[in-house]
Amino acid sequence: MSRIAYFGPIGTFTEQAARTFTTPGDELVAAETIPQALDAVRKGEADAACVPVENSVEGAVPATLDSLAEREPLIGVAEALLPVHFSVLTREDAGEIRTVASHPHALAQVRQWLEENLPGARAVAAGSTAAAAVAVQAGEFDAAVTAPVAVEHYPLKVLATEVADVRDARTRFLLMRKPPVTLPDPTGADRTSLVAAAANRTGTLAALLTELATRGINLTRLDARPNKQNFGEYRFFIDFEGHVAEPRIADAVSALRRRCRDVRFLGSFARADGVRATIEPAARNEDFADADGWVAAVQRGEQA
Numbered sequence: 249m250s251r252i253a254y255f256g257p258i259g260t261f262t263e264q265a266a267r268t269f270t271t272p273g274d275e276l277v278a279a280e281t282i283p284q285a286l287d288a289v290r291k292g293e294a295d296a297a298c299v300p301v302e303n304s305v306e307g308a309v310p311a312t313l314d315s316l317a318e319r320e321p322l323i324g325v326a327e328a329l330l331p332v333h334f335s336v337l338t339r340e341d342a343g344e345i346r347t348v349a350s351h352p353h354a355l356a357q358v359r360q361w362l363e364e365n366l367p368g369a370r371a372v373a374a375g376s377t378a379a380a381a382v383a384v385q386a387g388e389f390d391a392a393v394t395a396p397v398a399v400e401h402y403p404l405k406v407l408a409t410e411v412a413d414v415r416d417a418r419t420r421f422l423l424m425r426k427p428p429v430t431l432p433d434p435t436g437a438d439r440t441s442l443v444a445a446a447a448n449r450t451g452t453l454a455a456l457l458t459e460l461a462t463r464g465i466n467l468t469r470l471d472a473r474p475n476k477q478n479f480g481e482y483r484f485f486i487d488f489e490g491h492v493a494e495p496r497i498a499d500a501v502s503a504l505r506r507r508c509r510d511v512r513f514l515g516s517f518a519r520a521d522g523v524r525a526t527i528e529p530a531a532r533n534e535d536f537a538d539a540d541g542w543v544a545a546v547q548r549g550e551q552a
């Protein structure tokens with residue numbers, strides 16, 4: 249049985265994502281914030297944590313990136329990808345809707361709908377979509393933009409459903425564990441994630457990306473977040489196709505470590521979208537194995 253902490257409270261999209269990682273007997277534990285969900289694993293209060301990492305409309309979730317880059321390292325072992333559309337909930341007795349609350353990533357995905365349908369309402373950031381529903385119940389706000397499932401947990405009136413400025417918007421979630429972990433086996437449709445605190449020197453990021461490009465490895469995400477120490481210094485979050493167990497990826501990760509000592513491995517795991525890696529000629533695992541074998545023979549004086 250595992251305890252899985254998730255960005256809550258109950259009724260968030262992250263709870264729905266966490267449910268996709270559970271097996272019978274597992275327990276879901278709501279955390280008020282993303283850092284608290286991850287810290288529950290670091291403190292041994294949970295075996296894993298499910299957190300949102302990026303959305304197809306609003307991009308990466310800053311609280312997740314910062315919390316994965318700071319404090320004790322955690323390793324991603326799985327991801328989930330959920331379609332995202334929203335419900336707008338209000339109290340039965342609500343009069344005019346003057347305030348609408350939700351997670352900033354949710355508000356960003358319904359901005360146009362709010363302008364068109366609730367033009368007089370002020371959008372207010374809440375801790376999460378479900379936290380916004382709790383606040384509406386408490387009378388703090390007039391309406392909440394929530395996951396469709398939230399109305400099952402918070403007895404509010406449904407003002408609108410299927411709300412989304414962008415059809416087919418999706419959010420990706422990670423399942424993080426505390427090392428040592430057993431990495432999931434490679435599938436051929438994997439993602440590896442790293443964060444590198446690149447020095448503020450010209451060309452540092454280019455050098456890191458070149459190590460991937462010259463090995464024919466496709467990037468799937470690149471985000472920068474301030475390192476919060478020195479103005480203008482950033483952490484780079486680099487996701488790319490492949491699994492660190494593959495010789496071709498191990499060779500690239502080794503090169504990234506040589507280029508940037510302050511690099512943190514955030515996991516290798518199957519892509520939720522199942523997209524298989526595209527591998528350039530001469531960049532296959534067998535090419536790396538052949539080259540390594542050939543160099544070893546040269547080093548033994550057996551190969552000219």
Ligand SMILES: O=C(O)C(=O)C[C@]1(C(=O)O)C=C[C@@H](O)C=C1
Binds near residue numbers: 259300303309353376
């Ligand atoms: O607030 C929630 O319900 C969450 O799970 C967070 C979150 C996010 O961080 O993007 C997840 C999916 C949606 O994009 C809106 C909010």
